[in-house]
Amino acid sequence: xxxxxxxxxxxxxxxxxxxxxxxxAARPLALAPDTAKTxxxxxxxxxxxxxxxxxxxxxxxxxxxxxxxxxxxxDRLTLTPARVEAMADGVDAIAGLPDPVGRVLAQWTRPNGLxxxxxxxxxGVVGVIFESRPNVCADAAALCLKAGNAxxxxxxxxxxxxCAVIAEALRDGLRAGGLxxxxxxxxxxxxxxxxxxxxxxxxxxxxxIVPRGGRSLVARxxxxxxxxxFAHLDGLVHTxxxxxxxxxxxxTLVVNAKMxxxxxxxxxxxxxxxxxLAATHLAPLVxxxxxxxxxxxxxxxxxxxxxxxxxxxEADWSTEYLDAIIAVxxxxxxxEAIDHIEHWGSHHTDAIVTDDAAAAARFLAExxxxxxxxxxxxxxxxxxxxxxGGEIGIATGRMHARGPVGVEQLCSFKYRVRGQGTxxx
Amino acid sequence: xxxxxxxxxxxxxxxxxxxxxxxxAARPLALAPDTAKTxxxxxxxxxxxxxxxxxxxxxxxxxxxxxxxxxxxxDRLTLTPARVEAMADGVDAIAGLPDPVGRVLAQWTRPNGLxxxxxxxxxGVVGVIFESRPNVCADAAALCLKAGNAxxxxxxxxxxxxCAVIAEALRDGLRAGGLxxxxxxxxxxxxxxxxxxxxxxxxxxxxxIVPRGGRSLVARxxxxxxxxxFAHLDGLVHTxxxxxxxxxxxxTLVVNAKMxxxxxxxxxxxxxxxxxLAATHLAPLVxxxxxxxxxxxxxxxxxxxxxxxxxxxEADWSTEYLDAIIAVxxxxxxxEAIDHIEHWGSHHTDAIVTDDAAAAARFLAExxxxxxxxxxxxxxxxxxxxxxGGEIGIATGRMHARGPVGVEQLCSFKYRVRGQGTxxx
Numbered sequence: 001x002x003x004x005x006x007x008x009x010x011x012x013x014x015x016x017x018x019x020x021x022x023x024x025a026a027r028p029l030a031l032a033p034d035t036a037k038t039x040x041x042x043x044x045x046x047x048x049x050x051x052x053x054x055x056x057x058x059x060x061x062x063x064x065x066x067x068x069x070x071x072x073x074x075d076r077l078t079l080t081p082a083r084v085e086a087m088a089d090g091v092d093a094i095a096g097l098p099d100p101v102g103r104v105l106a107q108w109t110r111p112n113g114l115x116x117x118x119x120x121x122x123x124g125v126v127g128v129i130f131e132s133r134p135n136v137c138a139d140a141a142a143l144c145l146k147a148g149n150a151x152x153x154x155x156x157x158x159x160x161x162x163c164a165v166i167a168e169a170l171r172d173g174l175r176a177g178g179l180x181x182x183x184x185x186x187x188x189x190x191x192x193x194x195x196x197x198x199x200x201x202x203x204x205x206x207x208x209i210v211p212r213g214g215r216s217l218v219a220r221x222x223x224x225x226x227x228x229x230f231a232h233l234d235g236l237v238h239t240x241x242x243x244x245x246x247x248x249x250x251x252t253l254v255v256n257a258k259m260x261x262x263x264x265x266x267x268x269x270x271x272x273x274x275x276x277l278a279a280t281h282l283a284p285l286v287x288x289x290x291x292x293x294x295x296x297x298x299x300x301x302x303x304x305x306x307x308x309x310x311x312x313x314e315a316d317w318s319t320e321y322l323d324a325i326i327a328v329x330x331x332x333x334x335x336e337a338i339d340h341i342e343h344w345g346s347h348h349t350d351a352i353v354t355d356d357a358a359a360a361a362r363f364l365a366e367x368x369x370x371x372x373x374x375x376x377x378x379x380x381x382x383x384x385x386x387x388x389g390g391e392i393g394i395a396t397g398r399m400h401a402r403g404p405v406g407v408e409q410l411c412s413f414k415y416r417v418r419g420q421g422t423x424x425x
Numbered sequence: 426x427x428x429x430x431x432x433x434x435x436x437x438x439x440x441x442x443x444x445x446x447x448x449x450a451a452r453p454l455a456l457a458p459d460t461a462k463t464x465x466x467x468x469x470x471x472x473x474x475x476x477x478x479x480x481x482x483x484x485x486x487x488x489x490x491x492x493x494x495x496x497x498x499x500d501r502l503t504l505t506p507a508r509v510e511a512m513a514d515g516v517d518a519i520a521g522l523p524d525p526v527g528r529v530l531a532q533w534t535r536p537n538g539l540x541x542x543x544x545x546x547x548x549g550v551v552g553v554i555f556e557s558r559p560n561v562c563a564d565a566a567a568l569c570l571k572a573g574n575a576x577x578x579x580x581x582x583x584x585x586x587x588c589a590v591i592a593e594a595l596r597d598g599l600r601a602g603g604l605x606x607x608x609x610x611x612x613x614x615x616x617x618x619x620x621x622x623x624x625x626x627x628x629x630x631x632x633x634i635v636p637r638g639g640r641s642l643v644a645r646x647x648x649x650x651x652x653x654x655f656a657h658l659d660g661l662v663h664t665x666x667x668x669x670x671x672x673x674x675x676x677t678l679v680v681n682a683k684m685x686x687x688x689x690x691x692x693x694x695x696x697x698x699x700x701x702l703a704a705t706h707l708a709p710l711v712x713x714x715x716x717x718x719x720x721x722x723x724x725x726x727x728x729x730x731x732x733x734x735x736x737x738x739e740a741d742w743s744t745e746y747l748d749a750i751i752a753v754x755x756x757x758x759x760x761e762a763i764d765h766i767e768h769w770g771s772h773h774t775d776a777i778v779t780d781d782a783a784a785a786a787r788f789l790a791e792x793x794x795x796x797x798x799x800x801x802x803x804x805x806x807x808x809x810x811x812x813x814g815g816e817i818g819i820a821t822g823r824m825h826a827r828g829p830v831g832v833e834q835l836c837s838f839k840y841r842v843r844g845q846g847t848x849x850x
Contacts, residue, residue, distance in 0.1 A: 027767075031791060102790075110812055114801055121793070123823050207823055228653060228824045249846035256848035342452075364841045365527075366456060368546070376539055376844025385849065386840070387535055398548050398632060398837035399653050400825040412823035415811070416789045419801030421674035423681035424810065 011193040018152055018185045019202030022125045025182035026150040030122040032179055034099035040177025041095030041142055047169035047176075048088040048138060055084055055169070058161040059134065066158045072263075076132040077158055087138045087166075090390060094142040097389040100407040101148045115418045120411040122148030124207035127198045128392065129154045129221060131213030134162040140210070141170050141184050143392045147410035150183045152206065154198060156213070157190035164188065201227045210393050210405070230405050232370075232396040234346035235265030236320050237378045240272040240337045240363070242354035247281055249375065250353045251288045256377040257351065259292045263322045265394060266349050266371075266381030270317060270327045272337050273302075278330055286328060295325040302328040317344040334359050338366050345369065347396050349381040370396055370403040436618040443577060443610045444627030447550045450607035451575040455547040457604055459524035465602025466520035466567055472594035472601075473513040473563060480509055480594070483586040484559065491583045497688075501557040502583055512563045512591075515815060516598075519567040522814040525832040526573045540843045545836040547573030549632035552623045553817065554579045554646060556638030559587040565635070566595050566609050568817045572835035575608045577631065579623060581638070582615035589613065626652045635818050635830070655830050657795075657821040659771035660690030661745050662803045665697040665762045665788070667779035672706055674800065675778045676713045681802040682776065684717045688747045690819060691774050691796075691806030695742060695752045697762050698727075703755055711753060720750040727753040742769040759784050763791050770794065772821050774806040795821055795828040 048055070059079040063069075066077060079087075106118040126149045130136040137153055144151035155163040167186040174181050187194045198206060199221065208228045211221040218231050239257045241250045257268035271289075273282050278301055286305040289296050296302065297312040309328075316327040317340070331337045341350050351373040352363040360374040371381050381404070383391025388406030395401045401409035473480070484504040488494075491502060504512075531543040551574045555561040562578055569576035580588040592611040599606050612619045623631060624646065633653045636646040643656050664682045666675045682693035696714075698707050703726055711730040714721050721727065722737040734753075741752040742765070756762045766775050776798040777788040785799040796806050806829070808816025813831030820826045826834035 027793070030793070108812065110810070114805065114810075116811060121823075246846070252848055253846060260849055360843075368452070368455070369839065371840045371842060373842040373844065376842055376847040377849050379849040380539065380842065380844075380847070385535070385539075386541060387533065398546075402837055403840045412827055414794065415796045415828050417796060417798040417801055417805060418785075419798065419805075421671070421678060422801040422805070423677055424685055424802050424804040 011189060011191045012197060014189070015187070015194055015197035016203060018187065019125070019205030021182040022150040022152050022185050023205040025180040026122070026124050028180050029145070029150055029183045030101070030148045032148065034101075036177045036179055037099070037145055037148070038095050040173045040179050041091055041145060042173075043176030044138070044142065044170050044173030045088040045091040045095065047172035048084060048091065048166065051165060051169045052081060052084045055079060055162060055165045056081065058165040059159075062159055062161045073132055077134070079134060079162065083135065087135045090135075090139055091142045094146050094390050094407070097146055097407055100146065100411050105413055112422055113420060114422055117416040118413050119416055120408070121414050123410055123412050125150045125152060125205055126392075126410060127152045127154070127202075127206045127209040127227075129195060129198060129209060129211045129213070129217065131156040131217055132158055133212070134159040134166060136212050137163045137166045137186070138170065139390060140212070140392055143390055143407055143410060145179075145183065147407045149410055150185070152185040152187065152198065152202070154187040154194055160188075160190060199224045199226065212393055228399065230393055230395040230397070230401050230409075232265060232346065232348050232394050234320050235267070235348045235381075236270070236318065236344065236346040237266060237268050237348055237381070238270045238272055238341050238345055238350045239268045239378060240274075240331070240341070240350070240352045241277060241281055241285065242274045242334060242337065242352055242356060242359050242363075243276040243281075244355045245277065245281065245353045246355060247284055250281060251285060253351070253353050253375070253377055254285055255288050255292050257379055258289060258294055258326050259324065260377070260379045262324050264379065264382075266379045267322065268326065268351070268378045269320055270329065270344070272329055272331045272340060274337070275330045275332050282330065289326055293324055296328055297325065298328040299330060301330045320346075334362060338363065341367055341369070348394065349373070349378050351376060351378045370394070436614060436616045437622060439614070440612070440619055440622035441628060443612065444550070444630030446607040447575040447577050447610050448630040450605040451547070451549050453605055454570070454575055454608045455526070455573045457573065459526075461602045461604055462524070462570055462573070463520050465598045465604050466516055466570060467598075468601030469563070469567065469595050469598025470513040470516040470520065472597035473509060473516065473591065476590060476594045477506060477509045480504060480587060480590045481506065483590040484584075487584050487586045498557055502559070504559060504587065508560065512560045515560075515564055516567045519571050519815050519832070522571055522832055525571065525836050530838055537847055538845060539847055542841040543838050544841055545833070546839050548835055548837050550575045550577060550630055551835060552577045552579070552627075552631045552634040552652075554620060554623060554634060554636045554638070554642065556581040556642055557583055558637070559584040559591060561637050562588045562591045562611070563595065564815060565637070565817050568815055568832055568835060570604075570608065572832045574835055575610070577610040577612065577623065577627070579612040579619055585613075585615060624649045624651065637818055653824065655818055655820040655822070655826050655834075657690060657771065657773050657819050659745050660692070660773045660806075661695070661743065661769065661771040662691060662693050662773055662806070663695045663697055663766050663770055663775045664693045664803055665699075665756070665766070665775070665777045666702060666706055666710065667699045667759060667762070667777055667781060667784050667788075668701040668706075669780045670702065670706065670778045671780060672709055675706060676709060678776070678778050678800070678802055679710055680713050680717045682804055683714060683719055683751050684749065685802070685804045687749050689804065689807075691804045692747065693751065693776070693803045694745055695754065695769070697754055697756045697765060699762070700755045700757050707755065714751055718749055721753055722750065723753040724755060726755045745771075759787060763788065766792055766794070773819065774798070774803050776801060776803045795819070
């Protein structure tokens with residue numbers, strides 16, 4: 001069981017050491033061939049399966065020690081044999097991705113004969129601060145490793161025992177690939193000063209922080225971090241049904257976008273319906289949602305559809321329910337829809353449902369969100385669904401990474417320039 | 426003459442307003458077609474030429490008011506008719522670049538039929554804090570505009586009058602293109618609190634800061650900014666001559682890399698020579714540098730070449746001279762060269778001169794600098810030489826932009842996803 005009785009000074013010294021060790025390991029990792037990284041990841045998956053019993057035992061201790069938990073929290077914290085297997089499968093899937101490092105992103109030759117290449121390089125040291133889900137430990141470590149980055153992982157204090165055993169399995173894998181174990185640092189203390197040290201950047205030894213957890217964690221990291229952050233604070237996601245739109249398709253999309261899983265950041269929270277469709281589409285859409293078990297909070301037009309519809313207040317346009325609740329509003333055409341989304345949205349994911357190609361093109365161009373969709377469910381906001389083979393999170397910032405952050409977005413780049421004794425006049 | 430007698434409260438309110446206005450203008454600018462941006466840029470160039478006399482008069486006032494200046498500072502501050510013309514030419518060149526916004530950076534289709542596109546979008550609001558060179562005002566404004574970004578420019582207090590007139594010309598151009606004048610904000614005060622407000626991020630209305638000026642400005646911005654920064658603190662650039670290397674080519678490259686212009690960040694500051702070339706290349710290289718008027722500070726081997734060579738101390742390996750001075754050192758092969766560069770360098774620009782393709786490949790892979798060159802002068806570290814049509818600066822950070830920052834690096838991206846009523850299972 002990891003020690004959590006250190007003094008603040010001890011924690012500061014420990015975090016400084018973790019930063020230095022990660023930085024030192026980042027260089028050999030950056031230069032490691034893909035064969036070594038793949039071998040390490042395959043061995044990690046094997047070790048996770050081999051240590052499944054130990055992982056589950058540690059997890060049972062964590063769950064027992066956590067005491068009174070909400071059912072949702074307990075579900076996030078608890079591992080099962082199937083979840084450990086899924087964790088190992090995820091690491092295997094990342095092992096099978098093409099190496100993102102060394103990809104030639106662009107190449108060109110200048111009139112003086114200089115040949116330029118922009119090639120992907122690792123970012124350096126990635127810090128991940130996560131809450132209750134222990135699987136993030138394996139996912140994040142695997143994504144960072146594939147992209148040639150050292151990782152510093154700080155899990156929730158409730159999952160400390162589980163993560164310690166998972167980390168042993170991951171280090172088994174690093175050894176098997178001949179890679180430095182220091183490339184994976186798991187912060188072994190419950191002391192919150194460890195988070196503060198990461199937010200301060202570990203003396204320049206941390207290049208980016210990815211918070212994975214609830215809104216208050218993300219808000220604190222975005223507020224206090226002195227290093228770049230890949231994150232989204234909210235996922236206030238809209239689906240806008242614009243005329244002409246096939247009603248059957250619109251119903252299917254809206255119900256999927258809201259109800260497939262209500263707790264994910266890509267779940268639609270607000271349905272906008274074009275006023276031109278008020279007579280034809282509004283009632284069937286609202287009814288379909290109610291029948292799917294969704295609470296509907298509507299403007300006057302939506303309220304008039306069904307006695308079960310509750311009146312929406314202004315707060316509903318800015319609430320990410322993460323639950324089986326949706327806000328519904330009529331809008332006067334594309335401009336009002338875009339204005340509503342720009343005003344109330346969180347620049348995460350927004351969709352238009354329409355058969356009008358010109359309206360779709362305008363929506364995709366003018367809605368300033370990381371992900372904009374046409375005739376597709378907002379629940380596709382996920383790195384796996386993008387084909388990234390996994391994601392460390394979804395970012396709504398505009399710098400470096402935006403949308404799902406996969407191995408390619410965990411890379412930087414550099415320029416290779418080749419001449420023939422070429423001098424600048 | 427701009428007002429510089431405001432109270433701190435006035436400055437805070439003014440900067441907050443500048444941030445809000447820039448943010449509001451960023452959206453129409455982001456959606457502006459390239460025809461409008463190009464028209465605005467062409468009109469800016471015309472207006473700069475038309476206002477040349479007023480710009481020069483304001484500049485003469487700035488120079489007179491600045492009082493005692495070093496010759497280098499006076500040179501940077503002073504505009505001439507030719508420099509105004511060059512400024513207009515630069516804006517015209519940026520007008521002619523392809524639109525960086527809307528480029529499809531990647532596209533793919535998933536097995537479920539979803540079609541993905543990653544497309545370039547503007548970053549938002551770019552802040553530029555610059556010192557004495559008034560031409561940065563026009564260059565930076567033009568680059569930001571081409572990339573669809575609003576810009577907030579804060580020039581050195583010595584060039585305030587000059588920049589005010591240049592800004593009038595630039596706003597003429599925005600009007601001519603039908604674009605919001607608020608997209609270009611020039612901070613009209615000498616008060617340093619304006620810089621503090623920008624470093625604090627203008628209430629979230631500033632997305633990135635680019636400092637252009639001396640080391641102390643860059644250091645302050647990197648230290649204090651609460652928003653991302655594109656910059657380099659140092660350009661401690663190396664050229665490494667590795668055997669076998671053609672001596673004539675090596676001499677030409679080294680003299681150009683050091684002496685073409687000694688004050689630019691891509692100028693070589695340290696020459697590393699492989700010990701295998703001590704007998705054949707060291708003396709001719711040192712002699713060529715001395716004959717070109719360069720002061721040489723060498724290790725024992727270099728000192729033995731010529732009485733004019735001064736002994737190097739450890740400080741020389743970490744000094745960016747920005748002058749006709751070079752440090753010279755023998756190294757034991759590629760590994761020691763790379764280690765020296767990683768230890769003392771600034772991850773900006775480094776070059777190898779060699780006929781050995783394998784050594785060159787290792788150097789280009791293992792030296793962790795924004796720009797790595799083989800058989801080419803380090804003085805090519807420049808966005809214009811890269812074919813970017815201009816640069817707002819050179820970055821040594823690993824996030825978002827690295828190396829010369831041109832219009833493409835002043836962009837973010839988003840994902841456009843098109844389905845056919847596609848739902849997520």
